[in-house]
Amino acid sequence: MNAAKRSIATTDHNNNAGRKIAVIGGGLGGLTAALAFARQGAEVSVYEQAAALTEVGAGIQITPNGARALDALGLADALSAKGLRAQAVMPMDGLSGATIARFDLTAQVPAYRFFTAPR
Ligand SMILES: Cc1cc2nc3c(=O)[nH]c(=O)nc-3n(C[C@H](O)[C@H](O)[C@H](O)COP(=O)(O)OP(=O)(O)OC[C@H]3O[C@@H](n4cnc5c(N)ncnc54)[C@H](O)[C@@H]3O)c2cc1C
Numbered sequence: 001m002n003a004a005k006r007s008i009a010t011t012d013h014n015n016n017a018g019r020k021i022a023v024i025g026g027g028l029g030g031l032t033a034a035l036a037f038a039r040q041g042a043e044v045s046v047y048e049q050a051a052a053l054t055e056v057g058a059g060i061q062i063t064p065n066g067a068r069a070l071d072a073l074g075l076a077d078a079l080s081a082k083g084l085r086a087q088a089v090m091p092m093d094g095l096s097g098a099t100i101a102r103f104d105l106t107a108q109v110p111a112y113r114f115f116t117a118p119r
Pocket residue numbers: 024025026027028029030047048049050057059060061062063066
């Protein structure tokens with residue numbers, strides 16, 4: 001057996017308790033991975049090149065598939081408390097302003113939410 005196969009055979013990816021894990025980059029992916037490892041008991045350090053984590057843009061939409069992952073990390077209540085539940089997506093004609101279609105989102109579980117930057 002070569003080294004790579006030995007490594008895979010001896011690594012329990014479901015048990016990260018006590019492991020020291022470095023995550024490079026404190027963006028959405030890095031922070032989510034860091035929380036997932038921490039929930040499994042790992043000692044996680046996040047290394048971010050930016051001097052401060054600040055808001056970029058006016059807000060962010062979290063689709064149900066993304067919310068499912070965040071729910072699994074125990075963030076369901078935080079998402080519900082902070083976000084606005086989307087009612088529909090309505091593509092519009094850029095010239096006339098006419099609504100082209102309406103996709104109802106009210107039945108989405110978990111909810112399709114928008115999070116806006118505090119003013
Ligand atoms: C204008 C805009 C609007 C968007 N709106 C949405 C939205 O509404 N909903 C949605 O789901 N997605 C949205 N996205 C996409 C979403 O922002 C990205 O998919 C997501 O941020 C990617 O996450 P990431 O962790 O891979 O990268 P990032 O969030 O970019 O994080 C990477 C981090 O790594 C750091 N880094 C890079 N190199 C190093 C290094 N060498 N050492 C240390 N740190 C380093 C960077 O400074 C950064 O903080 C939007 C994107 C843009 C540009």
